[in-house]
Amino acid sequence: MNPYLLIPLSALFLNLLLFIYVIALKGRHRVVSLYLFYSVDLSLWILSIILYWSFLPVEWMGWMMRVTSLTWLLAGTLFLEFIFEFLSKNPNLLLYFFRGLSLAVFPIALTTNWIVAGAEQKYWGYAISPGHLYVVSLNLFVIAPSVYAMALLLYESRNREPRFRNQCYLLFFGTLSSTILGFLTTILPRMQFQGDIHFPPLSGSATVLQSVCIFLAIAKYGFLEIRLEKIALQLYSKLREGVVLLSRTGELLYWNQSGKEMLGIYGTQPEKLDLSDYLENFPPEPFSRMDFKVKSIPSGPTESKEGKILSASPNRFLEVSRSEIQLSGRDKGNVFILRDITDKKEASEKISVLYSRVVKDLDIAREVQNTITTREFPHSSKFRIFSYFRPYDHVGGDVLNCSESQDGKIEVLFADVSGHGISSAMVAAMASIAFSVVSRRGTRPKEGLLFTNDLLTSVVTQHFISAVYLKYDPVSRVLDYSYAGHHTALLLRNGEVRELQGKGSVLLGIGSPILEDYDVTLRPGDRLLLYSDGLFEVRGSKGIPMGNSTLVEAVRKLAFQDSENLIRSLVSYSESFGDGVMTDDLTLFCLEIRE
Template identity: 70%
Template sequence: MNPYLIVPLFALFINLWLFTYVLALKGKHRVVHLYLMYSGALSLWIISIILYWSFLPPHWMTWIFKISSISWLLVGPLFLEFVFAFLSKNPNIVLYLLRGLALAIFPITLTTDWIIAGVERKYWGDMLIQGPLYVYGINILIVSPPIYAIFLLIFESRKEEIGFRKQCYLLAFGTFLTSVLGFLTTVLPRILSQGDLHYPPLSGSASVIQSACIFIAIAKYGFLEIRLEKIALQLYAKLREGVILLSASDDLLYWNESARDMLGFPKIAATPEKLDLGKFLEGFTRRPFSRMEFKKRSSEIHPITSEEEAILPSTESVYLEVSKSEIPISGRDLGKVYVLRDITERKEASERINMLYSRVIRDLDIAREVQNTITTRDFPNSNEFKIFSYFRPYDRVGGDVLNCSESSDGKIDILFADVSGHGISSAMVAAMASISFNVFSRKGTKPKEGLLFTNDLLSSVVTQHFISAMYLRYDPDTKVLEYSYAGHHAGLLLRNGETIDLQGKGGVLLAVGTPILEDFQIQLRPGDRVLLYSDGLFEVRGSKGIPMGNATLVEAVKKLSYQDSDSLIRSLVSYSESFGDGIMTDDLTLFCLEITA
């Protein structure tokens, strides 16, 4: 047997032992995977050296050298990639360049003599005859990566904690010794002797030094320790949430300071062997749960010593949110992890919000009653006309306005309006508009003047809303309907089976200054119906999110106009609800004036 094989065999033994040790930890971290890849490539390189020094048939050796070159071509880039992952650094252009060169040089080695020109037999075994690019390839792929890695390990670890810094220094020291020994026994002699070697090269076997340093880091500083118990406990200790780890029989395996404080356990007291959370939390259950809220039991005050009084928790109510999960401890034994969060402030805030919400709901109910009183539900009775209506707010209160009043001379005034938005603020503006209508409708002037009166009255008070409206005045004696628009969409005239828009337009109220408004009139006939509706009827959205639109609604009115007025209104509401899958987007109001005589 060749005695020189002892060196690579010993190096292979150490490297494989370390490879197996790390593999047995079954770590899933990227650092572990990259280390195993690097260690595997290193083992292949050492096995190649054993083949080189085994005096195999000479005609095999050139191809053995060329094929096995992939191992030492990849060792440098893989080690550098491992160092990048270990330092949590993102790969840079240097690493990408070395990866590409390693993969590009291997096919060149196989197909040309530029890297390996042949084989020469020495007293220790076979040695490759270098090609013109051999020294450059060795320097770039084997020498430069360790040098760059040493620089990164020393430079990047300066601001880290002392344990991690020692790992980096130990790894850098092993890499430095390995690189120096490899350079002095392999690269430098070839440069000085024009490619010849007079002593066995140790570039691959010297990796035993690096392996020994990594092993010391593993044994002494926990480098690549996969279970991470110490690191996990350090993290848990610094968490604001309480962390408790119990065995299946409630043995206390671990808890952090936050957990002790949340449970009100005295700091000077010894840590108990067992922990029953039911003694600290009201209603605590052993049944499976993922997350629950518990009230902390009030601590009893025993005035024994001043020191004990200082550590007793407050008697005020404290609420804790507890998350529970199972965790394997050893073998088939399962433990329980409890994570405690103090939610006292959140609980108190929630109770305040609930109280405020209840108060708001009561106020909304009162506002709804007020709105019902100012929204006309009982219309004038007459043999010459009939009035039908439908009103449903988006919320408890809404921004639609429907008011009707009858003057002493028998004429009726109608305000049909829609305040922008919905909810309390819109309802308040709607109420003010209704009050304005009640004041103005007694004067018996033109519809245009009524809308301008409302605009002037509210413009100095309302700044965040605008009103689209239609003001109508109907004289039953002459059957003349006067009306004025303020930004509202057209009302509809249903006559002899036809659906006709009531012509006219005007500016929105409360939008900009004084709106431009006009008065319009139309002569009605017996059987005519005037239909008004708010935009909540046609702004509903279908299953694909497309709104119905006013044009679609008008087509529906045309198809349903054969029905009596009450049925027509209900059918239109049903059609809108069906189109929007029952989801309203705004207040919903309809009004129909039917001429009977």
């Protein structure tokens, strides 16, 4: 075996490894496709060198060298094409020049001796016997596009972010190294020794240096967005929300399992996906976020005309968010995030019915008030709950809803609707219904408050809600909580009183509320006190309101009392300050930790 064959064989092996690696990790995008075309051309170029150095019959070599000249005539143009797309640059006259000329020159190379004059045998194999345009062609179609591409990489990377700049530098270094090595071993000797060469040319095999740098760029900096896209797809696959990624032409690039189930699609992935086939009244024009009903299939699983397997879907509603994203280069697509809002729709319908009935009849409002305010609390040796509720009028806008989950955790919604009377009671009833839905879903306090806000935003326009959402685990004694514009709860521990820190925006205000989750570990003997603002908004004889700070000082003085007497004393203190005149609903809640 010719030992010199190890050079192009090694280069071909490494180029093919990188080619397979890119195909395995990347989807169908124009930048990657152009790189793969360039990589295929390089591999064919190196393969032709292997054939040259295999000492095949000499009568084959002349035509073989003319035919395979297309590989190196196109190499520089394909690489420049890839660089333009990678840098998101529009084609210019120079790129069009290289495109047209490289294709026009190939017939000349194939039919004349101007570029490839024949084959001559060397000790490493056969080499091209150059025509008078051979060196000019190498410089014009291999060296010149590479130099121009390297200049673009340096120029375009100046003001880019560091990760992209490092990618450009690695690609530049690999291209520079392979270009210099190819020039020194192939073109320069032809120019110095009247077209003859005395050692193996490495113009094709040298591209392996570029391939090594491209691999490093992928591994370290996510070149071609391969590594980042792989991570993104892994994250998408674990989302409970459905994710559907489509190209501008409707080509299905990716979807996760949740997306398939929400749309009711099973079986193999189709080439294209039209969401209007599965969602009622899906608009052809772009949108940001809309709600849709999933189309029902009348019988069991069936097969559509495109061969897609459809399942029978229940009465299901989806919230669809659409965003345009940059896929690669100048290619754009749309990512659709699907959320199942069937519970939200059902609860909204119940709220609408409830709202109309309560407006008409105050007696029904009283019944609703009784249903939204928890009167009987869970019993446990680990904790005890005390409460006090008194509406300003026949009904009020305070919400105290407490439930116990199957795993023994306690969830509490303590809320205060702005205003008082029948309209506030209606909103309070709706918030209580929303809490009932949230508590069954097992969400975090912040998520529960956001769900309540989203559910009521389209229905309630004249009120806002301040709230505290608590979730207590008696086993670990960890209290998770979130505030939505409500004043802080009080923690009574060892005779001392401190505020349970945290903050958040009110619900149903302007825009989406900004909320946070907090947690604290309670101890045996701790007491957590919640109260509505009706307790401290009473006014004294001179019209001056009590204020929250005055009430907190009163709690500190009364903290030695047991929980039941403490609540009674605070109510008496408030009534005494206001001369018995109430200005709002009055609600108190105390969670006492026993063990």
